[in-house]
Amino acid sequence: MRILVIEDDDETANYVVEGLREAGHAVTRSADGREGMLTALDGDFDAMVIDRMLPGRDGLSILAAIRAAGVTTPVLILSALGKVDDRVKGLREGADDYLVKPFSFAELSARLDALLRRPPLQDEVAELRVGDLVIDLVSQKVARAGEPIVLQPREYRLLCHLARNAGRVMTRTMLLENVWDFHFEPGTSVVESHVSRLRAKIDKPFDRPLIHTVRGAGYSCHD
Amino acid sequence: MTSATRPGRRTALRLSLQFALLYAVLTALVFGGAYALTRYETRDWVEDRMRSDANDLARLAQEEGPDAMADAVAALSDISFEAERVFHLSGPDGVRLAGNMDGLPREVPRFLSTEGLTLPDEADEEVSGYWIRQDRIGDLVLVQGTSDHVVFEILEALVVALGLGFVALLAIGTAAGVRVGRLTGDRVIAISDALAAAAGGDLAARVPARVTRCGDDLGRVAADVNAALVEIADLMEVQEAVTAQVAHDLRTPMQRLRQRIERLDSFDEDAREAALAEIEGILRTFRALLSIAEIGVRMTPDDAEPLDLGQLLREVVETYEPVAEDAGLALALDLPETGPSLRGDRDLLVQLAANLVENAITHAAGATRLTLSARGERDAVVLIARDDGPGILTDQAEAVFRRFHRLDSSRTSGGAGLGLSLVRAIARLHGGEARLLPEDGGAVVEVRLGRG
Numbered sequence: 001m002r003i004l005v006i007e008d009d010d011e012t013a014n015y016v017v018e019g020l021r022e023a024g025h026a027v028t029r030s031a032d033g034r035e036g037m038l039t040a041l042d043g044d045f046d047a048m049v050i051d052r053m054l055p056g057r058d059g060l061s062i063l064a065a066i067r068a069a070g071v072t073t074p075v076l077i078l079s080a081l082g083k084v085d086d087r088v089k090g091l092r093e094g095a096d097d098y099l100v101k102p103f104s105f106a107e108l109s110a111r112l113d114a115l116l117r118r119p120p121l122q123d124e125v126a127e128l129r130v131g132d133l134v135i136d137l138v139s140q141k142v143a144r145a146g147e148p149i150v151l152q153p154r155e156y157r158l159l160c161h162l163a164r165n166a167g168r169v170m171t172r173t174m175l176l177e178n179v180w181d182f183h184f185e186p187g188t189s190v191v192e193s194h195v196s197r198l199r200a201k202i203d204k205p206f207d208r209p210l211i212h213t214v215r216g217a218g219y220s221c222h223d
Numbered sequence: 224m225t226s227a228t229r230p231g232r233r234t235a236l237r238l239s240l241q242f243a244l245l246y247a248v249l250t251a252l253v254f255g256g257a258y259a260l261t262r263y264e265t266r267d268w269v270e271d272r273m274r275s276d277a278n279d280l281a282r283l284a285q286e287e288g289p290d291a292m293a294d295a296v297a298a299l300s301d302i303s304f305e306a307e308r309v310f311h312l313s314g315p316d317g318v319r320l321a322g323n324m325d326g327l328p329r330e331v332p333r334f335l336s337t338e339g340l341t342l343p344d345e346a347d348e349e350v351s352g353y354w355i356r357q358d359r360i361g362d363l364v365l366v367q368g369t370s371d372h373v374v375f376e377i378l379e380a381l382v383v384a385l386g387l388g389f390v391a392l393l394a395i396g397t398a399a400g401v402r403v404g405r406l407t408g409d410r411v412i413a414i415s416d417a418l419a420a421a422a423g424g425d426l427a428a429r430v431p432a433r434v435t436r437c438g439d440d441l442g443r444v445a446a447d448v449n450a451a452l453v454e455i456a457d458l459m460e461v462q463e464a465v466t467a468q469v470a471h472d473l474r475t476p477m478q479r480l481r482q483r484i485e486r487l488d489s490f491d492e493d494a495r496e497a498a499l500a501e502i503e504g505i506l507r508t509f510r511a512l513l514s515i516a517e518i519g520v521r522m523t524p525d526d527a528e529p530l531d532l533g534q535l536l537r538e539v540v541e542t543y544e545p546v547a548e549d550a551g552l553a554l555a556l557d558l559p560e561t562g563p564s565l566r567g568d569r570d571l572l573v574q575l576a577a578n579l580v581e582n583a584i585t586h587a588a589g590a591t592r593l594t595l596s597a598r599g600e601r602d603a604v605v606l607i608a609r610d611d612g613p614g615i616l617t618d619q620a621e622a623v624f625r626r627f628h629r630l631d632s633s634r635t636s637g638g639a640g641l642g643l644s645l646v647r648a649i650a651r652l653h654g655g656e657a658r659l660l661p662e663d664g665g666a667v668v669e670v671r672l673g674r675g
Contacts, residue, residue: 012478012479053471080471080474080475081467088525088526088570101474101475101477101478102474102480102482102506104499153541154542180542181573182573184514184570184574184577185510186577186581187507187578187581187585188543188550188581188584190542190546192546193545193546193548193549194542194545196545215496
């Protein structure tokens, strides 16, 4: 995948660029706002990572400009401001995701993956399958190896989210945002407790686990 | 602000009423004084006239004999208009010789009521009595009286004059009062509008120049209010800039530090994880502090939307149930069927509720139950978090809302000591307050939120 990174801090940019290259992406980096915007308008990218504060031109105004020019490429905004309502402002300007510094590469990578492989028509799917796990989205019934499993509503939503993104890493903050609509860091292990309860029903009675912990990153659901 | 129009109108009305009352009291005083003075002066004049007449009659009796005097008394009685003057001339045996009044008591007082007296028919009905003078002329007794009718006539004129004056004064006074009051009221409203707008988040609000230009007290107050508003706006701007600068200047090096640790060539995966976890802990505190500072600077939530607080609490409790259960804490809800509703920032209010739950999980050692309840009041929504833990000492009730305050200083749970300050900052942002209620057993945190 081709990814454009507009970031003025060299060390952070290198960290991101190297990580993305190691993951097999083709990366273009720009250190200046104006130049970055022109590159974004010219080039054909699958995703863009844009820093909020840049010399030359502010990240959000670049975003507004490329959206106005009809570029629909997924954009992830990086911000060192991290103000309470910045995320909302960023999303309103047309960002697809918003990440506050400092972030881990695992977080950035997981979020970019989600942006790059956003399933286009997920609403029309009537059933999700991961290995021998079957989720009937219409009747909201879950079964593994033919055995029905009774889940709490939140457990069901968590499982659906993991299964929909099967094979991808879901970080704790991504789960908090997408499953619980929480946009802050809890001081307690909210996600871990839910995952552990879900595992007790989905994985424990069976030989092979489907929900895997990805160290330093989050969780991934796959056979 | 609709409530801001009230104080001014009240001032105007109160001022008019005070004017009216003042006039009424003054008029009553003037009337009372005029009455006493008129009565006294009239009485004096009447007495003088009666003394003079008595002297003239005595001289007549001496020069021309008692019969001539009796004729004169009879003539005076005849010409007395509406029995304004009454006479009674009697001989030594007490038998009336001349006069137009009869039925005198044995002892004649200085003021004689008309009751019991025999008076000419034309006597004025308004007369209540007579001032009496008694003279002994030779062996005859002359009793003459002058009615107090004249006093009443004068007082009547006075009443009419003062009454008309009172009405006129009242009308002018009320008009002046209303006008002055409206002038004052308008300016009070202008000042209170500016303050309300500032409290509502509009720090550019100022009292208009037409108010500050007036050189009186209110004008000076208005000018001071404007100066204070300018000062506050400047301070807010500086604080906001500093907060943003600190955030930016610290986040970039923290980002570098984080990535360096992440990329350390080390075989000790655990040590790296531990270092990263440590950094995450620092960051959590840092972010919480910045949030509190930033929320404290703001005046109103930027992203207010209509919310059902009850529904929001259900979601938070549902989310926290497993982690609370692991900590041995049961979560309970006490909510109305729907609502209470308010306008607010959903993300921040979720965080507020989450912090209340996390506060109980991390700080209420031994608590087995946390109940979140919410109810709507007229212009506020009240959220109460009640646990059955050991409670918090009364002298700590304010301290727990301070940044970095910990009741148990040995605790090191991440972000601890900031949870309740954030709760308070968010409550205040929503026009409310968070406080600890004094309660036996268990901690009870009350959060009041404006309806927005």
